[in-house]
Amino acid sequence: xxxxxxxxxxxxxxxxxxxxxxxxxxxxxxxxxxxxxxxxxxxxxxxxxxxxxxxxxxxxxxxxxxxxxxxxxxxxxxxxxxxxxxxxxxxxxxxxxxxxxxxxxxxxxxxxxxxxxxxxxxxxxxxxxxxxxxxxxxxxxxxxxxxxxxxxxxxxxxxxxxxxxxxxxxxxxxxxxxxxxxxxxxxxxxxxxxxxxxxxxxxxxxxxxxxxxxxxxxxxxxxxxxxxxxxxxxxxxxxxxxxxxxxxxxxxxxxxxxxxxxxxxxxxxxxxxxxxxxxxxxxxxxxxxxxxxxxxxxxxxxxxxxxxxxxxxxxxxxxxxxxxxxxxxxxxxxxxxxxxxxxxxxxxxxxxxxxxxxxxxxxxxxxxxxxxxxxxxxxxxxxxxxxxxxxxxxxxxxxxxxxxxxxx
Amino acid sequence: xxxxxxxxxxxxxxxxxxxxxxxxxxxxxxxxxxxxxxxxxxxxxxxxxxxxxxxxxxxxxxxxxxxxxxxxxxxxxxxxxxxxxxxxxxxxxxxxxxxxxxxxxxxxxxxxxxxxxxxxxxxxxxxxxxxxxxxxxx
Numbered sequence: 001x002x003x004x005x006x007x008x009x010x011x012x013x014x015x016x017x018x019x020x021x022x023x024x025x026x027x028x029x030x031x032x033x034x035x036x037x038x039x040x041x042x043x044x045x046x047x048x049x050x051x052x053x054x055x056x057x058x059x060x061x062x063x064x065x066x067x068x069x070x071x072x073x074x075x076x077x078x079x080x081x082x083x084x085x086x087x088x089x090x091x092x093x094x095x096x097x098x099x100x101x102x103x104x105x106x107x108x109x110x111x112x113x114x115x116x117x118x119x120x121x122x123x124x125x126x127x128x129x130x131x132x133x134x135x136x137x138x139x140x141x142x143x144x145x146x147x148x149x150x151x152x153x154x155x156x157x158x159x160x161x162x163x164x165x166x167x168x169x170x171x172x173x174x175x176x177x178x179x180x181x182x183x184x185x186x187x188x189x190x191x192x193x194x195x196x197x198x199x200x201x202x203x204x205x206x207x208x209x210x211x212x213x214x215x216x217x218x219x220x221x222x223x224x225x226x227x228x229x230x231x232x233x234x235x236x237x238x239x240x241x242x243x244x245x246x247x248x249x250x251x252x253x254x255x256x257x258x259x260x261x262x263x264x265x266x267x268x269x270x271x272x273x274x275x276x277x278x279x280x281x282x283x284x285x286x287x288x289x290x291x292x293x294x295x296x297x298x299x300x301x302x303x304x305x306x307x308x309x310x311x312x313x314x315x316x317x318x319x320x321x322x323x324x325x326x327x328x329x330x331x332x333x334x335x336x337x338x339x340x341x342x343x344x345x346x347x348x349x350x351x352x353x354x355x356x357x358x359x360x361x362x363x364x365x366x367x368x369x370x371x372x373x374x375x376x377x378x379x380x381x382x383x384x385x386x387x388x389x390x391x392x393x394x395x396x397x398x399x400x401x402x403x404x405x406x407x408x
Numbered sequence: 409x410x411x412x413x414x415x416x417x418x419x420x421x422x423x424x425x426x427x428x429x430x431x432x433x434x435x436x437x438x439x440x441x442x443x444x445x446x447x448x449x450x451x452x453x454x455x456x457x458x459x460x461x462x463x464x465x466x467x468x469x470x471x472x473x474x475x476x477x478x479x480x481x482x483x484x485x486x487x488x489x490x491x492x493x494x495x496x497x498x499x500x501x502x503x504x505x506x507x508x509x510x511x512x513x514x515x516x517x518x519x520x521x522x523x524x525x526x527x528x529x530x531x532x533x534x535x536x537x538x539x540x541x542x543x544x545x546x
Contacts, residue, residue: 111467247454248542250447252479255472259454266463274468407440 018229019148019236020284021101022094022191022345024277025338027233028251028260029406030184031240033177036160036168039237041185043169045192046230048388050222051381052356055363055374056198057218060205062372063362067202068298071358074368083354084299090351091196091292093344095323096330098285099125100337104254105278115332122328125285129320134306137286144279150261150272151235157264158242165238183399183406186392187342190349192233193389196291198355203294207305212372236260250407252338289327293319342405349396352389360386433490433500441483442503442545448480449510449538456517456531460524469521477514483507503544510537 030038060066065073068087072080102125103117110117128137174181201222210218239260244251251257254277261273290306296319297304303313310317331337360382366373374382400406455472458464484507492500513530520526 108468108471111471247450248443248446248538249451249454250444252447253472253475255468255475256451258468259451259458259472262458262464262468263454266458266461267465270458270464270468 018226019145019232019280020094020191020194020288021098021281021337021341022194022348023233024101024236024254024257024281025251025341026184026187026191026345027236028240028244028257030188031237032244032249032251033184033406034174034181035241035245036165036238037172037174038181038184038188039165039168039234040171041188042192042230042233042237044171044388045189046226046233047381048189048193048385049197050226051378051385052193052359053198053201053222053226054219055359055378055382056202057205057210057222058215058372059359059363059369060202061210061214061218062212062369064206066206066294066298067199067355067359068295069206070362071355072299074362074365075358079358080299083351083358084295086351086354087195087199087295088292090344090348091288091295092323092326092330093340093347094194094196095285095288095292096327096335097337097341097344098281098288099324099327100331100335100340101254101281102278102285103331104337105258105274105281108255108258109274109278118328118331121282121285122324125282125289126321126324129286129289130310137283141279141283141286145276145283147272147276148232148280149235150265150269150276151232151239154261154264154269154273155235155238155242158239160238160242177408179399180403180406180408182395183403186349186396186399187345187406188233189388189392190345190352190396192230193349193352194345195348195352195355196288199291199294200287203291203298203304203306207307215372239264254338285327289320289323292323293317339405342400346396346400349389350393353386353393356386356389431490433487433492433496435496437490438487438492438496438500438503439545441487441507442499442541445480445483445503445507445510446538446541446545448476448483448514449534449541452476452480452510452514452517453531453534453538456527456534459517459521459527460531462524466521469527470518473514473517473521477511477518480507480511480514484511499544503541506537506540506544510534510541513537 027042056067059070063070068080068084071083099118099121102121103114106112106117106121107114132140205218236257240251243249243260243263244256249256257277258270258273262270265272293316294304296302297313297316302315304316305313308316331340362368363382364374364379452473455464455469455476459469484504487500487504487507490500491497513533517527517530
């Protein structure tokens with residue numbers, strides 16, 4: 001019973017923690033531009049992150065090695081280094097965008113100056129990471145993120161055309177603006193398959209000492225957690241499609257996302273939306289920060305772990321602190337967090353094959369994984385998503401340039 | 409050309425193209441600005457509606473309209489710095505004036521987020537301006 005409760009609580013936290021600033025920006029922009037037409041891409045993205053995370057979790061449980069540890073060990077220092085550099089750059093951009101997002105939400109709640117709130121956000125994140133036990137961080141931010149369910153209520157209250165919503169779940173091409181449609185499809189896939197989530201998850205599997213006996217739990221965790229988390233993406237896109245598309249509103253600000261809950265639900269909707277965004281984006285900032293430190297520590301063979309005291313893993317601690325400082329410097333330049341998010345998501349799509357391919361190879365390696373290597377189904381999905389990932393990786397930057405970041 | 413020269417060229421050209429700068433306004437570029445203005449006015453009307461009905465917070469109205477107002481001002485500046493000819497020039501001037509009005513009204517909401525009567529009037533004005541911008545973008 002206690003185990004079931006633990007899993008249920010973990011899943012709740014995963015749902016609340018699924019959405020980050022990339023999901024908020026791309027789902028709302030896509031809904032405002034194309035209504036419900038791109039809902040099917042969310043499904044493709046969620047299945048993709050399930051496939052990828054399941055493989056990473058399985059590799060970690062069997063080999064006791066997280067993503068970058070396994071990549072370096074199996075594919076060598078040189079191949080791994082390229083993957084490390086690109087992942088760290090994308091990670092840093094994402095972290096800076098999340099920190100900027102936290103500051104913007106705090107500003108919408110308090111009215112205080114944005115730059116002061118950036119500093120406050122960084123200090124608060126550092127304090128939480130330093131003093132809070134990891135289970136508390138995970139649960140508090142995950143449960144706080146559940147306030148985003150207000151968008152599901154808002155979506156229903158906006159009375160969307162459910163027939164069109166159902167049609168949006170069936171893959172189809174757009175009748176107009178093909179390139180902009182393709183750009184948003186790529187962005188939504190990138191937002192759903194954000195690599196830092198996978199690095200974070202596989203590192204957690206190693207830290208919590210999962211073994212091959214826990215592979216069922218691994219499968220259930222990724223399928224239920226990410227699957228239900230995708231529900232929040234649906235809610236955001238449906239809200240934007242029902243409210244912003246008919247009015248011609250092109251969301252450019254975090255405040256616009258919150259407006260999607262304020263219009264149908266009033267002040268309580270607005271406050272819940274802002275609190276939900278604050279916790280979701282704040283939690284994602286912590287995950288991104290840890291992921292960056294994990295990647296460095298695993299690649300260079302340092303002591304690492306969120307359960308260790310700072311003195312027990314000093315280089316890991318210094319790594320996350322430096323990442324926070326770098327994120328502070330980037331966002332203090334005045335760069336727009338929403339624009340930075342779009343770049344981060346598009347570049348994460350480009351970098352995705354650099355970690356996906358090694359993990360697919362390792363998960364398929366019978367000499368390494370033994371009887372836990374990919375079976376036929378895992379390989380079929382793994383290869384299918386390899387093709388999807390390669391296509392979107394090649395097309396992401398050209399689409400971003402041609403469509404002027406989706407503005408046509 | 410050596411690699412360093414290519415990098416310098418890209419660093420010079422990218423910001424210049426992103427800024428849009430002055431110069432001749434194409435129909436496509438005008439349409440983009442007009443659509444952006446329509447979006448800002450429509451969103452401003454939504455915020456003003458919430459304020460008029462007392463279904464939002466004053467802090468949210470004040471902060472969010474400041475961002476919307478700055479964006480409208482940017483549209484105005486871009487249109488003011490561009491040149492066009494014939495019918496497009498006429499449209500440019502109208503859009504520029506419209507952008508100025510939208511920025512001004514959003515500024516009023518920013519400064520008096522709790523004034524429900526003002527918000528009610530501004531919501532109606534912003535809706536009209538969103539319609540006008542939509543027509544200009546066609």
